[in-house]
Amino acid sequence: MSERFRVAAKKNDDVDIVFFIGRLDVTSAVQAEEFIQNLIETGARKIGIHCGELSYMSSAGLRVILGSFMQIRELDGDVRLSNLKPEIKEIISMCGFDEVFSIYPDDIALIESYSS
Template sequence: MSLSQEKIGNVLVVSTAGQINSANAAQLESQLLAIVEQGEHQWVLDMGQLDYISSAGLRVVLLLAKRLKQSAGRLVLCNLQPHVHEVFDISGFLSILTVVDSRATALAFE
């Protein structure tokens, strides 16, 4: 699991790669929430290089979304691989999170 981030305008784009599973979810959670605490409230989570996400990983994404909502922020997910998209669909997360196809669409999302 690796993260990279870049600031585009007032939006922080965080890209994930590899796998989010029970072995690394707690570390990922602390990394992401620390960034929120630093004042980043407009997020795009680009999952184009994410190969796998477990229920522990879904929990981290949901926690991030809730924390951003509490601070009047926004989270938009993009570029989900088909099998990752299926996990979000089966879990019901597609109905509660904003998921778009591309980074460009995510950045334009209001």
């Protein structure tokens, strides 16, 4: 049985931290995309995606984070990543996304990066 995907968020000052939990694949990508889209539509411009609870990310998941990045950049915002497990970091690096996204070891560093 596959692990159910969940998504949640918390706001820290003006930074929205999105928690992806479980498997981010073709079946869960729509849920993730709609969640981030809702944040953007309600004014979020500084988004951090916490990947520490992700057990798997497919190309559909990569498309979600890249699409979010491109959309929010048009609005003078940014999407940054934190807490990447080694297997998720490897996927991000293999696709060259480590050259696109700012990546931080934890949420504190990510939040502080928006202040500097």
